[in-house]
Amino acid sequence: MKVSVGHGLPGAEKRLEERGVSRRDFMKFCGTVAAAMGMGPAFATQVAAALTADNRPSVIWLHNAECTGCSESILRMASIDGKTAYIDTLILDVISLEYQETIMAAAGEMAEKALHDAMKKPYLCVAEGGIPMKDGGIYGMVGGHTMIDICKKVIPGALATIAYGTCATFGGVQAAKPNPTDAKGFTEVFPKATIINIAGCPPNPYNLVGAVVAAIMTVTKGAPLPKLDDLKRPVAFYGETVHDKCERLKYFEKDMFAKSFDSAEAKKGYCLYKLGCKGPYTYNNCPTKKFNPLDKGVGVNWPVQAGHPCIGCSEPKFWDTMSPFYEEQK
Ligand code: FSX
Ligand code: SF4
Ligand code: F3S
Numbered sequence: 001m002k003v004s005v006g007h008g009l010p011g012a013e014k015r016l017e018e019r020g021v022s023r024r025d026f027m028k029f030c031g032t033v034a035a036a037m038g039m040g041p042a043f044a045t046q047v048a049a050a051l052t053a054d055n056r057p058s059v060i061w062l063h064n065a066e067c068t069g070c071s072e073s074i075l076r077m078a079s080i081d082g083k084t085a086y087i088d089t090l091i092l093d094v095i096s097l098e099y100q101e102t103i104m105a106a107a108g109e110m111a112e113k114a115l116h117d118a119m120k121k122p123y124l125c126v127a128e129g130g131i132p133m134k135d136g137g138i139y140g141m142v143g144g145h146t147m148i149d150i151c152k153k154v155i156p157g158a159l160a161t162i163a164y165g166t167c168a169t170f171g172g173v174q175a176a177k178p179n180p181t182d183a184k185g186f187t188e189v190f191p192k193a194t195i196i197n198i199a200g201c202p203p204n205p206y207n208l209v210g211a212v213v214a215a216i217m218t219v220t221k222g223a224p225l226p227k228l229d230d231l232k233r234p235v236a237f238y239g240e241t242v243h244d245k246c247e248r249l250k251y252f253e254k255d256m257f258a259k260s261f262d263s264a265e266a267k268k269g270y271c272l273y274k275l276g277c278k279g280p281y282t283y284n285n286c287p288t289k290k291f292n293p294l295d296k297g298v299g300v301n302w303p304v305q306a307g308h309p310c311i312g313c314s315e316p317k318f319w320d321t322m323s324p325f326y327e328e329q330k
Contacts, residue, residue, distance in 0.1 A: 033213060035298075036206035036289060038236045050216040057122040057159055057219050059212070060115065061100040064129030064147045065140050065174040065183050070165035071102050071128060073202035074209075098123070101142055111143060115154075124215050125158040126208070127151070130167040130174035130183035139181040151189070160194040160215045160225070161186060164208050169197040169231075170316040177320050187232055196225070197232040199314035204289055207237045231316060233283065242279035242310045245287040248272065261307065272304060276326040278312035279304065286310070 016026055027044060030051070034043035050056065063071075098118035099111075106114050129147075132139040137146035155161055163186040166172035174183035187195050196211045211234060217223040226234040243249065251257070251271040258266035258275055271277070290299030303310055312322035322329075 033206065033209050037210040037213065046217070047213050050213050050220060053216070053220045055220050056096060056216050057124050058096040058098040058118055059124050059126055060098060060118050060154055060158070061126045062128065062147075062150060062154060063101045063142065064127065064131050064151070064168065065181065066129030066165065066167045067173075068102060068128070069202040070168075074205040075103075108143070115150075119154065119157060122159055122219065123157075124212070124219070125154055125161040126164050126212070127155070127161055127168050127186055128164050130171045130185060131189050132174070132181035132183050133189070134180070134182035140183075148189070151186075155186070155190050155193050158193070159219050160196060161190070162196045162198060162208065162211050162215065163187065163232075164198050165203050166199045166201040166313055166315075166318055169199045169233075170318070172201055173319055194225070195232055196228065196234060199231075199233055199238070200284060201313035201318065203314070204237075204284075204286065204291060206289060207234070207285070210234070210237065229283070233314075237285050237289075238283040238314065240283065240285070242282045242284050242286055242304070243277075245285075246279055246304055247287065248304060266307060272307075272309040274328050275309050276311075276324065276328060277304065277309035278315075278322050278325075278329055279310040281322075281329065282310055282312040282315050284314040 016023070027048060030047040031041055031044040033047045034041065037043065037047075098121075099115045101111070104111060104114065129140075131137070131148050131151055132146075133148060137148035140147035142150060163169045167174045167183070168186055170185040171179070171183050171188070172185070174181065175185070185197075186193070187197065196215065198207050198211050200207070211226070214223070214226045214234070218225050226236060229235055229238055231238075243252070246252075248269060248271045251269070252273060256265070256270045257273055258270040260266065261275065266272075266275075273280070286302040287304065288298070290302040290305070292300045309325065311325045312318050315322065
């Protein structure tokens with residue numbers, strides 16, 4: 001069966017083919033994104049149409065105080081066929097990424113011009129990292145400008161901002177005590193902006209792609225923005241706790257806990273609560289989506305499956321309220 005990828009073709013198809021991505025591969029990717037968004041296979045066509053629509057907005061990607069693990073998470077995302085260049089193409093080219101401080105080739109005045117030009121068109125913003133606010137923001141500078149000044153220039157004009165990672169959503173580790181730079185998350189600094197929070201340290205990259213696709217659909221088709229919880233996280237991704245869907249829940253319910261990491265109980269897969277697991281207090285889809293997604297939108301592994309407690313990385317005030325990591329939550 002011949003599959004039509006979307007309205008933006010053949011331009012988008014040509015670009016993909018030039019990068020060695022076949023239409024079939026692209027549709028597989030869109031199917032994976034659709035699955036990650038909690039939709040059926042039929043939704044893949046709409047994902048493809050959104051990603052290739054002629055009128056899709058460009059994306060400006062800002063970096064603030066962070067470890068850049070969030071970018072790494074998306075750049076190291078396993079592609080369905082093992083070609084990493086494939087993911088780069090889709091994320092960095094197909095979604096019209098116009099400005100990305102970490103990976104863009106332009107530097108200095110060229111980079112500033114790229115940002116200026118990108119803002120002349122309708123754009124979405126993906127923002128990583130917390131914003132240092134102390135002393136006028138001087139503890140976070142990019143190209144001689146404070147991060148807060150760059151954000152003030154970009155965020156108010158964005159169609160929507162996707163705060164990507166717990167530093168961007170809630171301040172994260174940057175805001176951990178004693179928070180010497182007074183780092184804050186985007187919702188706190190820009191309360192009036194349209195913001196979708198994709199929390200996690202690092203977050204699941206498919207949650208980001210799902211949020212970008214949803215935002216593009218809102219802009220290009222007038223579709224409603226995804227339903228958000230009271231912390232502006234999409235309910236489809238953050239509607240349940242890690243604990244609710246954990247494969248070790250059956251042991252928790254029978255009071256069968258691992259007492260040490262090298263115990264026979266840990267090897268048998270007993271619950272990690274006594275070793276500090278914060279899964280009951282943490283909303284995220286790690287157990288169902290996992291990381292490094294494969295064909296049907298489900299990944300290879302996630303922290304608890306790998307034998308490590310959840311440290312609550314997608315919650316506000318991570319890390320102060322979630323540490324010590326290896327002690328039972330009181
Ligand atoms: Fe924070 Fe992201 Fe953790 Fe790191 O950009 S959410 S420290 S994985 O890099 O911001
Ligand atoms: Fe819950 Fe953690 Fe135990 Fe899983 S390992 S059942 S998330 S407490
Ligand atoms: Fe973070 Fe817990 Fe998932 S630590 S990656 S929310 S399992």
